[in-house]
Amino acid sequence: MKPLLIVFIDGLKPESVEYMDFLKTFNVRRIKTELINYSPTCHASMYTGVYPNKHLQLFIWKFSPNTSPFKILKKLKLHKIPHNIYTKFFIYAALLRIKYNIPYTLMFSGLSKQPISNWLNFDFDVVKSWTEPDPFVGKYPTVFKILKDNNINYEIVGMQPKGAKSSESVQAHKPKKIKPVTYYYIGDMDPLSDKYGQDSKEAKVRLNEIDKILEEKYKLFEKEFKDFYFMLFSDHGHIKVEERIDLYSFFKVNGKDLNSYIHFVDALHLRFWFRNEKEKDEVTKILAKLESEGVGYILTDEIMKKYHSEMPDNRYGDLIFYIDVPYISKTCPVNSMHGYSPEYPDSDGVFVTNREITTTHTHIKLQDIAPSILHTLNIEIPEYMDGSVVWK
Numbered sequence: 001m002k003p004l005l006i007v008f009i010d011g012l013k014p015e016s017v018e019y020m021d022f023l024k025t026f027n028v029r030r031i032k033t034e035l036i037n038y039s040p041t042c043h044a045s046m047y048t049g050v051y052p053n054k055h056l057q058l059f060i061w062k063f064s065p066n067t068s069p070f071k072i073l074k075k076l077k078l079h080k081i082p083h084n085i086y087t088k089f090f091i092y093a094a095l096l097r098i099k100y101n102i103p104y105t106l107m108f109s110g111l112s113k114q115p116i117s118n119w120l121n122f123d124f125d126v127v128k129s130w131t132e133p134d135p136f137v138g139k140y141p142t143v144f145k146i147l148k149d150n151n152i153n154y155e156i157v158g159m160q161p162k163g164a165k166s167s168e169s170v171q172a173h174k175p176k177k178i179k180p181v182t183y184y185y186i187g188d189m190d191p192l193s194d195k196y197g198q199d200s201k202e203a204k205v206r207l208n209e210i211d212k213i214l215e216e217k218y219k220l221f222e223k224e225f226k227d228f229y230f231m232l233f234s235d236h237g238h239i240k241v242e243e244r245i246d247l248y249s250f251f252k253v254n255g256k257d258l259n260s261y262i263h264f265v266d267a268l269h270l271r272f273w274f275r276n277e278k279e280k281d282e283v284t285k286i287l288a289k290l291e292s293e294g295v296g297y298i299l300t301d302e303i304m305k306k307y308h309s310e311m312p313d314n315r316y317g318d319l320i321f322y323i324d325v326p327y328i329s330k331t332c333p334v335n336s337m338h339g340y341s342p343e344y345p346d347s348d349g350v351f352v353t354n355r356e357i358t359t360t361h362t363h364i365k366l367q368d369i370a371p372s373i374l375h376t377l378n379i380e381i382p383e384y385m386d387g388s389v390v391w392k
Contacts, residue, residue, distance in 0.1 A: 049370030051308035271317035
């Protein structure tokens, strides 16, 4: 087994490697991201090595009235009284903290425009980090679980509370003895890209800083181990947002109240759960108008199967409407976003390595990450994995 230095950079586009003088000296290959390329899907694919239709992780929120952290509001008779945005956020954050013991504020935007009575339908679907020692995604162990089971000594650096610069944690990491498997998580670029775009001056400055940090870490690893594997990867790219769509107003203009349906608004997806055929017919007709205006389209069964993203039930929606480039839901106030179709080149992630990439495909899959890590460490690759080793 040769030592392995792993770096993950959230949301790094292949084109952005050109701004990183150290990284661009290595072998670079594009990564084809998932159809639903939000973090739950991408990380599950990377760290289990299986497609979404096997690990069953697509969105952060799922339809699950029986387990909803908000169902207590019905017992307290708080679900029907009027609330403003501030009381909603307080209730949201408090109940997630009580149920999951995490101060989670992500995805509040999907609930903020809905009456609290609608919240009773939903539960949070991601409560553990994929980098913890013992997590499973569905029935599949993550690569970190496999490392632990094989007594591989590894260290994870950079996973920290929201708002902190994980690159600073990586920079400050100066162990007395470097672990033979070291994983650096750098989450700076995704939120920075959301705010400014990845081609912005602000993003280029941070890319340059990260590049220098990684050059330093690489040289330390090189000094310690001489011959080792280096792999850096991202989960998706970023695409500039040009126009925001007010879905609630669009439904109102077409004579319907979006809040009268069980729905969830993600940044680029509008999901529905229908109580009857009448609701399905009403919603489908309005969405057809959105599609005719070039805003997006319904993710049909054929599309979901093409990208190995079909689900065995309706936990993520009876119908999912995808918002296409360059639009985004008005509830998500960002200037650049991921989640758009993997057919757009700017949706691609990137793979960087100091080894020869032997796969002949133009793109690497996210599912290739886990088997490539295991192969490097002489660990048998499970037959259920859908990815392939990218090097000899």
